[in-house]
Amino acid sequence: MNAVARALTAIALAIASTLAVPAQAQTSIAVGIVGWPLDRADTLYALAGEIESCLTARIREVAPEVTVAPQRAVRDALFPLLEPATQPQDEASFAKLLARDDVRARLSARGLRYLVAFTGGTRRDNWDGGILCGAGMGGGGCLGFMWRGEHTTLDAALWSIDGSAPVRREAARTEGTSVVPAFLLPIPLMAQTQSAACAELGERIAAAIRESAAGRAAAPTPRD
Amino acid sequence: MGRCQSNRWLAAACATAALAACGTVPIEPPAEEAPLFQRIDARVGTSYASAARLAYVTNPLMRIEVGRSSVARFEQAFGAMFTETVSLPDWPPWRHEAPKVDGVIELERADAELQLGDDMKRPDVASIAYRVCLYERDGTAIRCWTSSAHSSHQRRVGECLDLRQCLLPQMEIAVREAIAVFLVDAENDPALRRWAARLDEGRRKP
Numbered sequence: 365m366n367a368v369a370r371a372l373t374a375i376a377l378a379i380a381s382t383l384a385v386p387a388q389a390q391t392s393i394a395v396g397i398v399g400w401p402l403d404r405a406d407t408l409y410a411l412a413g414e415i416e417s418c419l420t421a422r423i424r425e426v427a428p429e430v431t432v433a434p435q436r437a438v439r440d441a442l443f444p445l446l447e448p449a450t451q452p453q454d455e456a457s458f459a460k461l462l463a464r465d466d467v468r469a470r471l472s473a474r475g476l477r478y479l480v481a482f483t484g485g486t487r488r489d490n491w492d493g494g495i496l497c498g499a500g501m502g503g504g505g506c507l508g509f510m511w512r513g514e515h516t517t518l519d520a521a522l523w524s525i526d527g528s529a530p531v532r533r534e535a536a537r538t539e540g541t542s543v544v545p546a547f548l549l550p551i552p553l554m555a556q557t558q559s560a561a562c563a564e565l566g567e568r569i570a571a572a573i574r575e576s577a578a579g580r581a582a583a584p585t586p587r588d
Numbered sequence: 589m590g591r592c593q594s595n596r597w598l599a600a601a602c603a604t605a606a607l608a609a610c611g612t613v614p615i616e617p618p619a620e621e622a623p624l625f626q627r628i629d630a631r632v633g634t635s636y637a638s639a640a641r642l643a644y645v646t647n648p649l650m651r652i653e654v655g656r657s658s659v660a661r662f663e664q665a666f667g668a669m670f671t672e673t674v675s676l677p678d679w680p681p682w683r684h685e686a687p688k689v690d691g692v693i694e695l696e697r698a699d700a701e702l703q704l705g706d707d708m709k710r711p712d713v714a715s716i717a718y719r720v721c722l723y724e725r726d727g728t729a730i731r732c733w734t735s736s737a738h739s740s741h742q743r744r745v746g747e748c749l750d751l752r753q754c755l756l757p758q759m760e761i762a763v764r765e766a767i768a769v770f771l772v773d774a775e776n777d778p779a780l781r782r783w784a785a786r787l788d789e790g791r792r793k794p
Contacts, residue, residue: 405740406711406740406741406742407739407740407741407758407761407765408739408741408754408757408758408761410739410761411757411760411761412757437619439764440619440621441619441621442624443619443621443623443624443764443768444623444624444764444767444768444769444771444772445624445768445772447761447764447765447768447769448737448739448761448765449737449765449768449769450765450768450769450772466624467624470621470624
C-alpha cells in the first residue's frame with residue numbers, strides 16, 4: 365500500500381514539475397556579456413575566454429532563470445562599434461552607445477534586457493626560491509622550494525539596455541600564492557585566484573540581475 | 589636494412605601527418621547580421637583585387653587564408669554601406685567598361701602578417717592592413733581608406749599547446765578590428781557623405 369502511495373506521489377511531483385517549466389520560462393531574463401573596456405595590449409579574449417566562461421557558468425548556477433548571450437554574439441550584433449579600436453573609451457561613451465536606436469534595436473531583437481560589462485585579469489609575480497635537480501648512476505631527484513604571488517582583480521558593471529548609467533557595479537579581488545615544493549619530485553600547487561574571484565563576481569552579478577529585474581517587475585507602469 | 593627502410597617509411601608517414609595537420613586553415617566566417625552603418629542610397633559595384641582575394645599568411649606551422657575571409661566580411665560591409673551592391677566580374681576590368689552603377693568600391697590590398705612569439709617574454713602578433721577605394725564609375729577616385737589592426741597575446745607556459753587555438757582567433761580579431769576601423773572611418777567621412785549628397789541631388793533633378 366505504501367509503495368502505491370509513493371508511486372502516486374512521484375507521479376504527482378513529476379506532473380507538477382512539468383507544469384512549473386512554462387512558468388519559469390516566462391520569467392527568463394536574457395543578458396549579454398561583454399569584455400569592456402578591452403585591454404588593447406592583449407586582445408585574444410575579445411571573442412571568448414576563461415573569465416567569460418567562468419562568469420557565465422556561475423551566473424547560470426546561481427540564477428538559472430538568467431540566460432547569457434556570449435560576447436561574440438554581442439560584438440557581432442553591435443559590429444563595428446565594440447571592437448578593440450572602436451570601443452567606447454569611457455562610461456559616458458558606453459552609455460551614449462547604448463542610447464543609440466539602432467544599438468537598442470539590435471540588442472532588443474535578441475531579447476536582451478541587460479549587458480554585463482566585465483574587465484580585469486590576473487597578475488602573476490616572478491617565481492622566488494629555487495629548486496635543484498640532479499641525477500647520478502644510482503638515480504636522481506630534486507630538492508628545493510619555489511613560490512610566487514598571484515592577484516586577480518575583476519570588475520563588472522550591469523547595464524540596463526534602456527538605461528543611461530550602470531544599474532550596479534561589482535568587483536572581486538583575490539590573492540594567493542602558488543608553491544612548488546620539491547623533495548625528489550617537484551609538486552606544483554597552483555593558486556586558483558581567478559576562479560575564486562570569478563565565482564564571487566558571478567554570484568554578485570547574478571544577484572544584481574535578479575534584484576534589478578524584480579524591482580522593474582514591481583515598479584508601477586506609467587499610464588498613457 | 590629492412591628495419592631501416594621501415595623506419596624511413598614511419599618517418600615519412602609522420603611528416604605527412606604533421607603537414608596535413610598543419611595545412612591551410614580558414615578564419616571563422618562573419619556573423620549573419622549586417623554591420624551597423626548609416627546606409628547610403630547608391631547602387632555600387634564591388635570589386636576585389638586578386639592581391640586582396642588571395643592574401644594569406646604562412647609560417648612553418650600553418651597557412652591562414654586571410655583573403656577569402658576578408659572578402660566575405662567586406663562583401664557584408666559593402667552591403668551594409670549601400671542600398672544596392674553589384675558584384676563586378678574580374679574580366680573585363682571594370683575600368684574599361686564603365687559599369688552601370690553610381691560608383692565602384694574596391695578592396696585593393698590585404699596585407700597580413702603573423703609574428704610568432706614564445707611563452708616567456710615575446711607575444712604572438714597577428715596584423716593586417718587593408719586599402720579600400722571608392723571610385724566614380726569612370727574610374728575617378730572619390731576616396732581611399734587604409735585601415736590596419738593587430739592582435740597581440742603573450743602565451744603562458746602550457747597555454748595554446750595547439751598554436752592554432754590562439755593564432756586563429758588572433759587573426760580573426762585583427763581582421764574584424766581593421767574592418768571595423770574602415771567602417772567607422774567611412775561612416776564619418778565627409779568626402780563619402782558629399783558624394784552621397786551629390787547622388788541624391790542628381791536623382792531629384794528632373
